[in-house]
Structure formats: structure tokens, C-alpha cells
Amino acid sequence: MGAPVGGREVEEDRLDKVLTIPNALSALRVAGVPVFLWLVLQPYFGNPSLDEWAIALLVVSGITDYLDGKLARRWNQITRLGQILDPAADRLYTISTLLALVLRDIIPWWFLVLLLARDVFMALNIATLRRIGYGPLKVNFIGKAATFNLMYAFPLLLLADGGDSLAQFARIFGWALAIWGAGLYWWSAALYTTQVRRLRLATVR
Known part of the structure; x- marks a missing residue:
């Protein structure tokens, strides 16, 4: 009976980890959302377009979105925080991009x-x-x-x-x-x- 309990404890410890590379990638994606909004809304505020930088940031976000899931599975670093951050970053980028595109007609x-x-x-x-x-x-x-x-x-x-x-x-x-x-x-x-x-x-x- 002792082995299964120990196995569950190890699994819980793994799920509760915070400092992992996949989590760091997801956190970077979340942190990039306000930067992206600032870049893409420059024409809305009457400033020169920075769309090239906004598109580049979206590309980087897409790459890190792929990497965080792949690395989490490969390195067995799937965590509860990652399960929250990954879809949260997706939603934030989707909503912020849609809002910016609506504001710019x-x-x-x-x-x-x-x-x-x-x-x-x-x-x-x-x-x-x-x-x-x-x-x-x-x-x-x-x-x-x-x-x-x-x-x-x-x-x-x-x-x-x-x-x-x-x-x-x-x-x-x-x-x-x-x-x-x-x-x-x-x-x-x-x-x-x-x-x-x-x-x-x-x-x-």
C-alpha cells in the first residue's frame, strides 16, 4: 500500500511545481499581451503604425504556445499553474487582438x-x-x-x-x-x- 501513496505524493508535487520552463514561457506570453496592445493600437491613437512589431510578437507568442505544451509533455512538467496559464494566455491574446482590430475597424x-x-x-x-x-x-x-x-x-x-x-x-x-x-x-x-x-x-x- 505504501508505494501507491508515495506515487501519488510524487504526482502531487509535480503538479504543484511553479518554476518550470513551460510555465515561464506561458508567463512570458501573458506578459506580452499589454505590449502587443500598445503596438497594435498606435494607429488608433494617431501615431505611426507599428504593425510589423505587433505581428512579430504574435509570431513569437505562437511559437512559445507550441513550445510550452511540447516541453511540458516531453519533460513531464505538466503543472496546475501551466494548465491555467496556457489557456489564459490564449484567451488574452485572442480577446485583446479582437478588441484592437475592432477599434481599428x-x-x-x-x-x-x-x-x-x-x-x-x-x-x-x-x-x-x-x-x-x-x-x-x-x-x-x-x-x-x-x-x-x-x-x-x-x-x-x-x-x-x-x-x-x-x-x-x-x-x-x-x-x-x-x-x-x-x-x-x-x-x-x-x-x-x-x-x-x-x-x-x-x-x-
Whole structure:
């Protein structure tokens, strides 16, 4: 009996770790959100565009998003903090980018509302999980794919803020990725809701 208890203690210690490289990458992504907003909103405040730097920061964010999950799995450094920081960084970048693009009249308000409504829907699911004694579930593959599409759509939509041929090309592909990403975003919410429903039914039984 002693070995399993010891194994559980080791697992709990691992999950409670804070100072890991994947967590540091996730924390850097979160810290980059206000910097990104400051960069992308310069034209809104009447200043020269810094969109190139904003796009570069989005690219770095996408790379670190890939690395933190990959390294956490490879080095067995999946932690509770990482499970919070990783999706939080995704949401913050998504919401801040959408807000900036709306303020600059690059995308319409309805697209922002569509994605924010999904986050509200997910918050209700998480509240249900807490009520039945569960923490947030792991982000599913569809959810990561949705974020991937949106994170590629946003730089293209920024590039589309112009009148040259590159802007027209970026507008077409940017909106294609944005619409596909929004669809996957809601699909992942539906899958998450199914998991929550199963857990809720299991607790009732």
C-alpha cells in the first residue's frame, strides 16, 4: 500500500511545481499581451503604425504556445499553474487582438461578440465543474486548432489594413482562417460541454 501513496505524493508535487520552463514561457506570453496592445493600437491613437512589431510578437507568442505544451509533455512538467496559464494566455491574446482590430475597424463588432459569447459559454461550463467538485478539463485538440487558426488569421488581418495587392491577399486568407477558427472555437465548446454533462451525470448516479 505504501508505494501507491508515495506515487501519488510524487504526482502531487509535480503538479504543484511553479518554476518550470513551460510555465515561464506561458508567463512570458501573458506578459506580452499589454505590449502587443500598445503596438497594435498606435494607429488608433494617431501615431505611426507599428504593425510589423505587433505581428512579430504574435509570431513569437505562437511559437512559445507550441513550445510550452511540447516541453511540458516531453519533460513531464505538466503543472496546475501551466494548465491555467496556457489557456489564459490564449484567451488574452485572442480577446485583446479582437478588441484592437475592432477599434481599428478591421473586423466588425459581431465577430468579437461571436467569440466572446463562446468564452461566456465556457465560463458557465467551468462553473458547473466547480459545483460538482472538478477543476477545468484539459484543452482539447479542436480548441488548440481553433486558437492556431485565429492566431494565424490575426496577423493576416493586420496586413490587410491597406490597399495594395498584398493587403487583398491577406484579407482573403485572413478571413478564411478567422471564420474557420471561429467554427472550431464553438465546436470545441460543444465537445467540452459534452464532457461536462457526462461528469455531471456520473456524479448524480
